[in-house]
Amino acid sequence: MRKKLSIVLAAAIAAGSLAGCSGSGTTETKDTAAANSSAQAGSEAGAKEEAAPSGDKINIEFWHCMGSSNGELIQEITNSFNESQDKIFVKAVHQGSYTDAGTKMQAALAAGEAPVLAQMEIGMLGIFADAEQLVDLQKFVDAEGYDIGDFMPGLLDCSYYNGELVALPHSRSVPVLYYNKDRFKDAGLDENQPPVTWDDLRADAKVLTADGTYGYSCPLDQWYYMALVMNAGGLIFNEAGDGIGFAGESGAKPLHLWQEMIADGTMHVPSGQDYNSSEACRNAFAGGTAAMIMQSSAQLKGLEKTCEFEVGVGAIPKDTTLSYPAGGSNLLMFKGHTDEEEAAGWEFLKFMTNTENAVKWANGTGYLPTRNSCMESEEYKKMVEEDPNLQIIVDQVEYSTYRIPFIPQYQEAKEIFANEIQKCILEDNYSPEQAVAGMEERVGKLFK
Numbered sequence: 001m002r003k004k005l006s007i008v009l010a011a012a013i014a015a016g017s018l019a020g021c022s023g024s025g026t027t028e029t030k031d032t033a034a035a036n037s038s039a040q041a042g043s044e045a046g047a048k049e050e051a052a053p054s055g056d057k058i059n060i061e062f063w064h065c066m067g068s069s070n071g072e073l074i075q076e077i078t079n080s081f082n083e084s085q086d087k088i089f090v091k092a093v094h095q096g097s098y099t100d101a102g103t104k105m106q107a108a109l110a111a112g113e114a115p116v117l118a119q120m121e122i123g124m125l126g127i128f129a130d131a132e133q134l135v136d137l138q139k140f141v142d143a144e145g146y147d148i149g150d151f152m153p154g155l156l157d158c159s160y161y162n163g164e165l166v167a168l169p170h171s172r173s174v175p176v177l178y179y180n181k182d183r184f185k186d187a188g189l190d191e192n193q194p195p196v197t198w199d200d201l202r203a204d205a206k207v208l209t210a211d212g213t214y215g216y217s218c219p220l221d222q223w224y225y226m227a228l229v230m231n232a233g234g235l236i237f238n239e240a241g242d243g244i245g246f247a248g249e250s251g252a253k254p255l256h257l258w259q260e261m262i263a264d265g266t267m268h269v270p271s272g273q274d275y276n277s278s279e280a281c282r283n284a285f286a287g288g289t290a291a292m293i294m295q296s297s298a299q300l301k302g303l304e305k306t307c308e309f310e311v312g313v314g315a316i317p318k319d320t321t322l323s324y325p326a327g328g329s330n331l332l333m334f335k336g337h338t339d340e341e342e343a344a345g346w347e348f349l350k351f352m353t354n355t356e357n358a359v360k361w362a363n364g365t366g367y368l369p370t371r372n373s374c375m376e377s378e379e380y381k382k383m384v385e386e387d388p389n390l391q392i393i394v395d396q397v398e399y400s401t402y403r404i405p406f407i408p409q410y411q412e413a414k415e416i417f418a419n420e421i422q423k424c425i426l427e428d429n430y431s432p433e434q435a436v437a438g439m440e441e442r443v444g445k446l447f448k
Helices: 001-015 025-035 068-084 099-108 122-130 138-143 155-160 181-186 198-208 221-233 249-265 274-286 299-304 339-353 355-365 370-376 378-386 387-396 410-426 432-446
Strands: 057-062 088-094 119-120 166-173 175-180 236-239 292-296 311-312 326-334
Touching: 001 166, 057 068, 057 099, 057 339, 068 088, 068 339, 068 355, 088 339, 099 119, 099 122, 119 122, 119 339, 122 155, 122 326, 122 410, 138 175, 155 166, 166 292, 166 339, 166 355, 175 181, 175 221, 175 299, 181 198, 181 311, 198 249, 198 292, 221 236, 221 249, 221 410, 249 410, 249 432, 274 292, 274 299, 299 311, 299 387, 311 387, 326 339, 355 370, 355 378, 370 378, 378 387, 410 432
Parallel strands: 057 088, 057 119
Antiparallel strands: 119 326, 166 326, 175 292, 175 311
16 A cells, blocks of 8 residues: 555656646646636635534535635535535535645645545546545445436546446536637538538638638647547557557547648647646637637636627537547545545535536536436526537537546656647657657556
């Protein structure tokens, strides 16, 4: 255990340095940054943390990564749980971004001071699970016949590690294409038909590029790159789990696509990296510089509020298939606590992820509703009636079925992916084939 925990701490340093990454790993760092920077609907401003009670209540901590209005909504739901019963008190503690929270968690584990519960970006799951720090929630599911099957399969997949249920889905998202419906109409394109294939993307981007504006923009980011890789038939890791799953054409084709569109003048490359690059991409879209962008589905509410035009949503265009890397965060329970504290944590997990609160969270933030039963609720139906874009996003969940191999090397691999992408697109004389070969060689060394 001590050896595995030292590996966790080493991985924390690597994870904290992933400034150029997003994706199933830090996408949701991006989701958090975007959601925190925009005034999202649905939360009650000024939700205050309740004072810790005196008496015989079981007191547990819940660490989360949501600030601003999203953090207020987390606190609001936590307050509701505390008021709903008289046996448990949960203290919700904001720990910064996903990267910040991950690093703090490693230090807390080393000191034996980890909280009972935490919201963690899904790419971190393998690090904690491999170090045997997570509670297998299946014991609670079995003990009470809890309906785990109500969670959407494409989201629940990312809650397992080596056959153990070590998380519940919470703030989850998929990459999508946002487009300016007004620009589509002005250019003579069907405003209700975003591009479906890469050829469509190229063609529409050419039509939409004019007068100093671009048809398309996307951060040079490993999450969006992986979405295109998977849509070209590749996998993040190979079936053996000891190397990349996109060596060759499926890895090179997305980089060729970006190079060609940049050379054609139809693709805008947002400045900066990670949060800054993603924010620059959204600003280009809202400001009219780019007519289409690839971003997380969690940006929906913020973009609809910010943009002065009608925002459309579509699937990430495909090459040969539709398949997406998962994004966002899960709720985890950490070992080192009493049975009583674990049982209290389970009650809070159920409350936080029940149908009512899953709908409330989706409506207030733009993240996906995580349960099938959400679709049948009157509140969700009203949401979709008011904003059909929500249903378009939910329809993409079925394509996010590939279970990310939550291996300890995943965080370091993401850094390699981002580095090679940047090198290929921003530097001369470094081909897509060389970039993919670089990824294959460097990631392969992580497993030796």
